Amino acid sequence: MPRHFLRDDDLAPHEQKEVLALALELTADRFARRPFEGPRTVAVLFDKSSTRTRVSFATGVAELGGSPLVMEAGSSQLGRGESIADTTRVLTRMVSTIVWRTFGQDRIREMAAHSTVPVINALTDEFHPCQILADLVTIAQHTGGLSGLDEPALAGRSLAYLGDGANNMAHSYLLGGVTAGMDVRIAAPATHLPDGAIVRRAQEIAARTGGAVTVTDDPEAAARGASAVVTDTWVSMGQEGEAGRGEETFHRYQVTEHLMDLSGGVFLHCLPAYRGKEVAASVIDGPRSVVWDEAENRLHAQKALMTWLVEHPDAQSAEHALPRRSSRP
Numbered sequence: 001m002p003r004h005f006l007r008d009d010d011l012a013p014h015e016q017k018e019v020l021a022l023a024l025e026l027t028a029d030r031f032a033r034r035p036f037e038g039p040r041t042v043a044v045l046f047d048k049s050s051t052r053t054r055v056s057f058a059t060g061v062a063e064l065g066g067s068p069l070v071m072e073a074g075s076s077q078l079g080r081g082e083s084i085a086d087t088t089r090v091l092t093r094m095v096s097t098i099v100w101r102t103f104g105q106d107r108i109r110e111m112a113a114h115s116t117v118p119v120i121n122a123l124t125d126e127f128h129p130c131q132i133l134a135d136l137v138t139i140a141q142h143t144g145g146l147s148g149l150d151e152p153a154l155a156g157r158s159l160a161y162l163g164d165g166a167n168n169m170a171h172s173y174l175l176g177g178v179t180a181g182m183d184v185r186i187a188a189p190a191t192h193l194p195d196g197a198i199v200r201r202a203q204e205i206a207a208r209t210g211g212a213v214t215v216t217d218d219p220e221a222a223a224r225g226a227s228a229v230v231t232d233t234w235v236s237m238g239q240e241g242e243a244g245r246g247e248e249t250f251h252r253y254q255v256t257e258h259l260m261d262l263s264g265g266v267f268l269h270c271l272p273a274y275r276g277k278e279v280a281a282s283v284i285d286g287p288r289s290v291v292w293d294e295a296e297n298r299l300h301a302q303k304a305l306m307t308w309l310v311e312h313p314d315a316q317s318a319e320h321a322l323p324r325r326s327s328r329p
Contacts, residue, residue, distance in 0.1 A: 003309050004112040004119045006105070008129040008176035009201065013209050015308070016136075016179050017153040021146060023137045023297065023304035033303070035310040036066025040096040042306070044122070047073045047102040052271060053122050053130070056298035057099050064303055069095065073102070088114040097306060118309040120302075126195075128168045131270050132176035133301035138294040139228050142266050152181025152209045160185045160226035160263065162219050162253040163278055164246075166192045169232040169270060174202040178211035185214040187222035189249055219252060223259040230268040231255050231278045247277065255279040257286075266290045 004010060011019060026032060036042065042061040046054065054070065061068035073079055078087050088111045091098055098115060100108055101122040112119040121129055139154060140146050147155040154177075161173045165188025174194060177184035184202065186194055193215060202213045216222055223229050231253070234246035260267060260283055267279070267289045275281040284291060 002116060002118045002313050004115070005129060005305060005309065006108055006112055006119065006121045007127045008132055008172050009179060009205060010129075011179065013152045013179050013181065013205075015312075016133075016176070017146060019133060019301070019304045019308050020136055020140060020153050020180075022307060023133070023300045024140065024146070026300045026303050027137075027141075027297070030063055030300075030303075033307045034065035035307050036061060036064045036096060039065055039067040041067045041069050041094065042097045042099065043091050043095045044068055044070045044099040045073050045076075045078075045101065046071070046122075047100075048123065050101055050122075052295055052298050053101055056302055057122065060299050060303040060306065063299075064306060066096070073100075084110045085114045087111075092116045097309065118306075118313075120305065120309070124168065126168050127172045127175075128270070129172050129176060130298065130302055130305065131169070132172045133305060134294060134297040135173075135228075135230065135268055135270070136176065136180055137297045137301050138268060138290055139266070141293065141297075142290055143227050147181065152179065152211070155181035155210055157181075157227040158183035158185065158225065158265075159228045159230060160187065160219075160222040161230050161232075162187045162222060162255055162259070163231045163234060163250055164188060164192045165194045165215065167232060169230075170194050171198045173230065174198055174213060175205065178202045178206040178209055178213060181209040181211045182227075183212040183214070185216065185222040185226065187216050187219040187253060189253075190217055191249065219259060220262060223263045225265075226263040227265045228268055229255055229260060229263045229265060230270075232270060233272065233274060234278050250278065253278070255283050257282055260286075260288055268294050271295060 044057045058068040092115050097118045099120045099122045105124045105126040146153050159177050159182050165186045234250045269291050
């Protein structure tokens with residue numbers, strides 16, 4: 001069976017570190033690995049709009065020697081009612097990897113269940129794991145590289161996420177951050193807290209990696225001393241009609257110069273960003289912002305991930321031996 005990357009804890013700590021180390025290598029030599037030489041085709045499917053995901057995967061597949069097949073799912077038979085299982089059975093006879101940006105996590109789990117090639121989550125409603133890999137690469141670049149040989153990738157470092165704690169970014173920061181050994185702090189209003197099952201899963205991982213999990217409604221407490229302060233749009237994709245309500249709910253969590261001063265760290269944002277809402281313009285356009293490095297690192301992190309999955313088709317991590325609670329009923 002192939003290895004898939006459907007959520008952040010699909011990589012054990014040592015595996016995540018291998019992927020991040022390879023990503024850092026690829027920032028220096030973009031053509032060092034060619035696992036899709038041939039070329040082999042990678043299907044990149046989109047149910048949702050995209051800029052960075054589309055460009056980084058298409059470019060990355062080409063730089064790895066392959067041919068990216070970028071498809072809007074709505075223009076395929078998936079959009080006309082063909083089952084996920086049947087579409088997957090066809091794709092896996094023709095392509096070497098499948099990347100999918102879709103809605104419910106159940107959809108990508110179903111695809112993986114019927115796939116004989118690696119399936120990669122390019123974003124679902126519950127998780128955005130490729131973005132977190134890019135963010136971890138960025139934090140490593142700006143905080144002294146990866147940790148020692150026997151430690152998780154970013155042991156001893158801390159990350160503060162401010163804003164909507166119930167969205168896919170907060171969930172992935174929890175799982176991916178503690179896998180890297182980080183102290184992950186989520187600051188969100190009580191109405192928008194992370195899913196309890198994901199918090200518990202993050203705590204289980206943190207107990208073994210030396211990381212930590214904090215969920216609070218206090219943005220100052222979360223930001224104080226953090227190696228990185230991150231945020232996301234207040235209104236997630238598909239919820240644009242709730243923009244006004246978002247400003248009322250999250251205004252305390254805007255990343256300001258004051259919060260960055262409390263942190264002393266770098267600022268990250270997965271983009272697109274809305275200046276004057278979730279982040280002050282002076283922060284995202286200022287000297288502590290590393291958002292453009294972060295955006296570029298989507299390319300390097302995803303290339304490293306695809307390479308690792310292709311080169312480790314039968315790898316079984318200790319992570320998969322642990323039972324998981326479902327993150328949703």
